[in-house]
Amino acid sequence: MVPIPAPDHLTNSLVNPQQLLDLQNREGEDGPSLRFALAQLTSAAGILLRLPQEVIAQATVLLLRFLLSSRAEDREGFSAKTYSAAAIYLSAKISMTPASPRSVINVYAFLASKASPLSFVNPEGSGGDQDPNTYFVSEGTYEKERQRLFVCESMILAGLGFETHVALPHGLALTYLQALGVSTSSLAKRVFEHLNGGLLSPQLLYLTHQPNALAVGAIYLAAREIAVKLVEQNWWEVFDVDREDLGFLVLAFGSLENFAAAEREKWIGRAMPFD
Template sequence: MAPISSVEYLSNPLVTSNQLLDLKNSERDNGLSVRFAQAQLTSAAGILLRLPQEVIAQAIVLLQRFWVSSRPEDREGFSPKTFSAATIYLAAKLSATPVAPRSVVNVYAYLTSKASPLLFVNPQGAPTDPDPADYYVSEGTYERERQRLFVCESVVLVGIGFDTRVALPYSLALTYIQVLGVSSASLARRVFEHLNAGLLSPQLLHLTHQPHALAVAAIYVAARETGIKLVEQNWWEVFDVDREDLGFLVLAYGSLANFAEAEAKKWKGIALSLD
């Protein structure tokens, strides 16, 4: 096997326009909403499992890769919740912070129960005094869910061609900020907020653009929002990002809040099932 070059560690395989079209054509009603909610569910599960953000991001990217690379029949037999659980379990297993199957099953039982803080599960909000019985996992249920988790994990691995390597933009963003000569905690924090939000984008930004472009666009947007002046001229070209890609990503980052708000209004009073 040929060694992986340093450049490959900084790049990801990108999705094709045909794959995006096939995904759109294969989705059922509310497919976009389901993908958005599924990504939120994965993120929330990773937080409750106390996983690093890099592991959560890798799980979401692997889940998105599976969406575009698998066939509709490959996605039958398992719910969006189970695919989310399988990818967070897989990403954690590949990291320095693996989690036990029981922990994954318990967290997802809670996040999809009547006690869940997620608005698409409980549009009226989580109860102030939740009943533990609502998310209790019996031993029998755990054994069934554990087996489904393992089988779904293997389906995901086959669907993505066993390519679990994911290059993320976080370290690049910090490096670029230093290169630009900016020392601002508020800028770095806002950049990371945009990068994290980009994982939830319905435009699948982490599949359509390389990490360096995602990092540059996040810096550009964050600098405008925080009022921090960067160097003159087209500084983004130094990092091999052209104006067209930058413009697309800036619009994508900027529109995500409106999309999320529209989704919240759409499902107000109506729960979205991921089971």
């Protein structure tokens, strides 16, 4: 079978093994946990801001690229939470659904408070009757946070060389499902669940694999999980994905649930030091 090459606008610049090794050496043992928490924080903020999933995904990828390309000393003076907020603000600003600085700051104040539903912020669970004053942003605090947001946004842009293009696999996945003749709603839903979960993966799947490979891996795993029969032979080769990459991605998507469960256990009784 002859593979179908992806156009340039459907591909991303990928990281190399040396960059991943350097990141691992810089981060320490809590690095994957911090990245996992930041991806969850970014996703939760995007949901509360009612941003489309593609904007949330782009913000997460831009944030991960920045963390990979910058050193901890370069990010001193600003919390990881502020960089997450800057990534969401930047991604929304260059989309069709911009978010105001005030909205972003208010949402992050809530997510970092005792009322936050995020388990790594409130390991014992959030209280439903929390006083709104605990996450109220005064005018003075807003002005300070707004300036910090703008500085972090500029640092992300400079760290990325002002390259904000992110090709996502979601649209490709739908196209591939139609080409395979198996575009059922239940299968598509499960495929999207894996693709969205991949944004949280400690393996940095969106930085190491092209969108076509991510789409094929999610389709293959989802079809197996809900017992949907796909075409015979090595259909993934038509979409320019080899067996080795497919196997890795299937394992990576499938292992995320266990990783997330381990992370929940890890932070019981203590909050993630991401602030």
